[in-house]
Amino acid sequence: LQxxxxxxxxxxxxxxxxxxxxxxxxxxxTETFGFCLHEELGCQGHVxxxxxxxxxxxxxxLQDGDRLLQVNGHFVDHxxxxxxxxxxxxxxxxxxxxxxxxxxxxxxxxxxxxxSQMLPDDIxxxxxxxxxxxxxxxxxxxxxxxxxGTFQLSVLQDGPADRAGVPPGSWLLExxxxxxxxxxxxxxxxxxxxxGNKVTLLVASSAVEEFYRLRGLRVTxxxxxxxRLPFKVRELHLVKGPAGYGxxxxxxxCSSGGVGQFLWDVDVGLPAEQAGMKEGxxxxxxxxxxxxxLDHEQTVHRIRAxxxxxxxxxxxxAGDEFYHSVGCGGMVLL
Numbered sequence: 001l002q003x004x005x006x007x008x009x010x011x012x013x014x015x016x017x018x019x020x021x022x023x024x025x026x027x028x029x030t031e032t033f034g035f036c037l038h039e040e041l042g043c044q045g046h047v048x049x050x051x052x053x054x055x056x057x058x059x060x061x062l063q064d065g066d067r068l069l070q071v072n073g074h075f076v077d078h079x080x081x082x083x084x085x086x087x088x089x090x091x092x093x094x095x096x097x098x099x100x101x102x103x104x105x106x107x108x109x110x111x112x113x114x115x116s117q118m119l120p121d122d123i124x125x126x127x128x129x130x131x132x133x134x135x136x137x138x139x140x141x142x143x144x145x146x147x148x149g150t151f152q153l154s155v156l157q158d159g160p161a162d163r164a165g166v167p168p169g170s171w172l173l174e175x176x177x178x179x180x181x182x183x184x185x186x187x188x189x190x191x192x193x194x195x196g197n198k199v200t201l202l203v204a205s206s207a208v209e210e211f212y213r214l215r216g217l218r219v220t221x222x223x224x225x226x227x228r229l230p231f232k233v234r235e236l237h238l239v240k241g242p243a244g245y246g247x248x249x250x251x252x253x254c255s256s257g258g259v260g261q262f263l264w265d266v267d268v269g270l271p272a273e274q275a276g277m278k279e280g281x282x283x284x285x286x287x288x289x290x291x292x293x294l295d296h297e298q299t300v301h302r303i304r305a306x307x308x309x310x311x312x313x314x315x316x317x318a319g320d321e322f323y324h325s326v327g328c329g330g331m332v333l334l
Contacts (some may be wrong), residue, residue, distance in 0.1 A: 034051060153168075266280070
């Protein structure tokens with residue numbers, strides 16, 4: 001991760017309530033984020049504890065006793081503890097956390113504050129996949145003269161870009177998975193022409209772009225809102241029948257490089273097929289936890305952890321290839 005990931009200097013209002021702080025934690029697949037999340041008797045909220053000396057969390061600035069308010073832009077203070085832990089685990093190797101120091105949290109609660117109102121509504125950039133029609137992609141790009149990498153988009157109402165979810169006036173960050181930071185206007189125009197009939201943009205509204213810039217955080221595709229994309233992950237809930245689940249798991253090379261766990265030999269009429277499993281699907285998560293970095297044996301162990309049922313998050317080959325091409329990879333389960 002480039003640049004510091006510290007929040008703004010804490011400011012308190014007249015009632016002693018500080019501002020939430022934001023941290024983008026990025027780790028290797030063999031590392032942990034370097035903290036534990038506790039639920040404590042007589043203590044409200046999800047409490048940050050056991051911060052590892054020299055670990056990712058400590059290096060970024062998380063403090064013992066901080067309360068977790070948001071995970072990847074989702075408010076979690078009201079959620080069941082186990083669900084919040086699963087959200088962090090499902091995030092893979094990168095997670096964006098919003099926290100409030102313990103004293104401010106207690107003060108806000110005693111004042112009856114709505115903590116969700118202390119946080120911005122939407123802090124995620126957006127991935128949009130646009131298919132050209134006879135009039136083009138439905139957006140135009142402006143760039144201050146003599147600058148590189150600063151592109152603002154004007155969006156044609158009801159055109160392809162608008163239908164794909166590109167916010168008017170948003171800033172372009174990536175084109176087909178590549179950063180536009182070093183592009184001139186001419187280079188960008190050339191790249192758009194080379195895209196053919198389809199183009200994928202990572203964009204951020206002015207408010208989202210400012211949010212990251214003020215905090216020295218780098219906006220990445222891994223944190224993007226992917227809900228408007230045509231490629232969807234699927235959640236399969238399987239209850240074991242007398243003949244088992246009715247599928248095999250196979251470790252194989254991913255088309256994008258690396259190794260993945262794939263579903264094969266899906267038996268007709270058995271629970272796997274009835275749940276919508278297709279041969280060639282790749283497994284992203286088991287029972288709400290990402291399997292990124294796990295080998296075949298560890299994944300099988302996770303699937304068998306609950307005796308008679310399992311929930312799998314899967315993606316088909318076309319979707320898998322697409323997400324890797326735009327730099328999302330396993331992070332698509334955000």
